[in-house]
Amino acid sequence: MNKDAVEGNFEQVKGKIKETWGKLTDNDIMLYKGQREKFLGKLQENYGLAKEDAEKKLKAIEEATSASTSTRKGEDKAA
Secondary structure: OOHHHHHHHHHHHHHHHHHHOOOOOHHHHHHHHHOHHHHHHHHHHHHOOOHHHHHHHHHHHHHHHHHHHHHHHHHHHHO
């Protein structure tokens, strides 16, 4: 995956995180990119989630976004 694709995928995940956890600031969300444990801590702090629950919800967002990106790539190749 090239740099643009990785960055685009991050933007999609970031958008979904904002939709799901609207209390988080942009700075909180940027922790996701490089400091996952701190990001999970913010979810626990702001939403009272257990670490395992936060990880499950985040993984679901990542997988949904990844599947969405893969589907679009297939559509691009077909065009």
